Amino acid sequence: MKQLAENVYSITGKGFFSVPVFVLEKQNGMLTLIDTGLEKDSNIIIKKIRKKWGDLEKIERIVFTHRHYDHTAGLAHLMREMTTISAPESPQERVEIVCHEDEAPHFANTLRGQIINPNRTVKHEEIIDAELKLKAIHVPGHSWGHICLLLEKEKLLFVGDLFMWMPFGIRPVFQKYCDDYDQYLETIGTILDYKWDYAIPSHMTAKKIPRKKVEQFIKKISKKK
Ligand SMILES: [Zn+2]
Numbered sequence: 023m024k025q026l027a028e029n030v031y032s033i034t035g036k037g038f039f040s041v042p043v044f045v046l047e048k049q050n051g052m053l054t055l056i057d058t059g060l061e062k063d064s065n066i067i068i069k070k071i072r073k074k075w076g077d078l079e080k081i082e083r084i085v086f087t088h089r090h091y092d093h094t095a096g097l098a099h100l101m102r103e104m105t106t107i108s109a110p111e112s113p114q115e116r117v118e119i120v121c122h123e124d125e126a127p128h129f130a131n132t133l134r135g136q137i138i139n140p141n142r143t144v145k146h147e148e149i150i151d152a153e154l155k156l157k158a159i160h161v162p163g164h165s166w167g168h169i170c171l172l173l174e175k176e177k178l179l180f181v182g183d184l185f186m187w188m189p190f191g192i193r194p195v196f197q198k199y200c201d202d203y204d205q206y207l208e209t210i211g212t213i214l215d216y217k218w219d220y221a222i223p224s225h226m227t228a229k230k231i232p233r234k235k236v237e238q239f240i241k242k243i244s245k246k247k
Contacts, residue, residue, distance in 0.1 A: 048151075184213070187223050
């Protein structure tokens with residue numbers, strides 16, 4: 023587990039393609055997760071959450087950057103583990119599962135037989151949590167409803183799959199994994215309209231990338247209309 027800010031953590035599974043789960047902690051100890059990672063990593067992730075926070079019942083919300091399985095497949099396991107004797111009702115009744123409104127219609131298809139639908143959809147610039155000051159920034163293209171998540175106080179931007187960090191620098195996502203690559207190139211610059219100091223991509227090791235580097239990269243690839 024890595025600490026990215028006072029109340030912000032990342033938990034990474036094993037292997038090159040693992041997607042980390044980000045954990046945001048509120049004053050009252052309640053947790054918001056960003057993405058749930060791969061199914062194969064869910065054991066590690068659940069174990070680490072339990073070790074640090076004691077109980078999965080602290081999780082009040084899960085926000086998905088988008089629907090791709092490497093970001094969402096861990097959800098089914100997590101939901102099963104959250105169903106306990108003391109909380110036998112479906113965790114979906116007490117946990118907010120959030121995605122962008124344009125992502126929701128495509129969502130259930132990706133959870134391999136176990137249909138767990140988001141129960142809250144958000145729009146561009148909607149505040150997801152007032153205390154955390156967590157805001158959704160809709161940047162479509164990689165997927166129709168892909169969102170970046172801005173933590174306004176900490177000035178951190180979780181960029182999901184907007185780009186990847188590689189040992190040789192930032193690179194765009196692969197075209198073949200995009201719903202609309204042209205739209206991706208047109209909208210990627212949207213994130214520069216907001217105040218943040220570091221961007222945190224999902225792939226690779228939850229690294230904080232300084233804004234300057236991101237600006238240079240976007241300048242190179244953006245086709246803003
Ligand atoms: Zn993706």
